[in-house]
Amino acid sequence: MIIAGLQKLTLTDFPGNVACILFLKGCNFRCPYCQNSELIDRNIDDNYILKEEVFDFLKKRQGVLEGVVITGGEPTVTKELPELIKEIRDLGFRVKLDTNGTNPQMLKELLDKKYIDYVAMDIKNVKSKYFETAGLSKKGSEQLLENIEKSIKILKQSNIDHEFRTTIMKNYHTIDDLEEINKLIGKEEKYFLQNFEDSEYVLDHKLEAFSEEELKEINNKLKEKFPNTQVRGL
Numbered sequence: 001m002i003i004a005g006l007q008k009l010t011l012t013d014f015p016g017n018v019a020c021i022l023f024l025k026g027c028n029f030r031c032p033y034c035q036n037s038e039l040i041d042r043n044i045d046d047n048y049i050l051k052e053e054v055f056d057f058l059k060k061r062q063g064v065l066e067g068v069v070i071t072g073g074e075p076t077v078t079k080e081l082p083e084l085i086k087e088i089r090d091l092g093f094r095v096k097l098d099t100n101g102t103n104p105q106m107l108k109e110l111l112d113k114k115y116i117d118y119v120a121m122d123i124k125n126v127k128s129k130y131f132e133t134a135g136l137s138k139k140g141s142e143q144l145l146e147n148i149e150k151s152i153k154i155l156k157q158s159n160i161d162h163e164f165r166t167t168i169m170k171n172y173h174t175i176d177d178l179e180e181i182n183k184l185i186g187k188e189e190k191y192f193l194q195n196f197e198d199s200e201y202v203l204d205h206k207l208e209a210f211s212e213e214e215l216k217e218i219n220n221k222l223k224e225k226f227p228n229t230q231v232r233g234l
């Protein structure tokens with residue numbers, strides 16, 4: 001397990017909780033718009049934090065922070081994730097997991113053991129564009145798509161608070177795509193869209209964000225049919 005970062009405070013990432021964020025290294029996707037691309041490759045471990053340091057910090061924040069967000073990278077590629085979460089819970093923190101949904105077995109285990117309180121699952125795109133949006137070649141990746149569909153079902157059937165979310169950009173997403181994703185997850189589900197933002201970490205600087213006008217149009221069109229869908233930041 002490589003803990004690559006600790007953000008000591010967030011008021012926005014874990015709904016209803018004052019929390020910190022742990023960043024685990026390693027991801028099975030290579031999304032061209034990834035804001036944490038330095039966390040994708042697990043072999044480059046020049047800059048990591050000892051687990052003991054993290055737990056020293058958490059012990060000092062007991063009673064101050066309510067929750068811990070575990071993100072990445074993709075946290076579920078870390079096989080020790082369930083034990084890590086159990087140790088965090090044993091200190092009295094609530095846990096939010098950010099995931100790309102490719103490990104339904106681990107997701108189910110975490111839910112069955114009641115180790116997590118909130119899940120935010122990425123839906124990268126419609127099935128036909130999933131691999132290019134996640135930076136993967138289709139060959140050999142079909143199982144991942146099946147896994148993502150299983151994770152959607154697991155979350156929908158769970159009684160754990162959760163949301164689905166998509167980072168959108170002009171290069172990959174049309175309004176029809178977003179409607180199709182809405183249908184896939186179900187209109188009763190909480191679904192957030194977040195606009196692409198360029199940064200030094202993004203792998204493809206030719207990607208293009210939507211303008212504010214375009215975002216408003218997307219938001220209004222989708223809300224007519226899918227009232228639980230929201231563009232973040234509008």
Ligand code: SF4
Binds near residue numbers: 027036037040073074
């Ligand atoms: S799944 Fe998340 S961490 Fe992994 S490459 Fe995509 S955006 Fe980055």
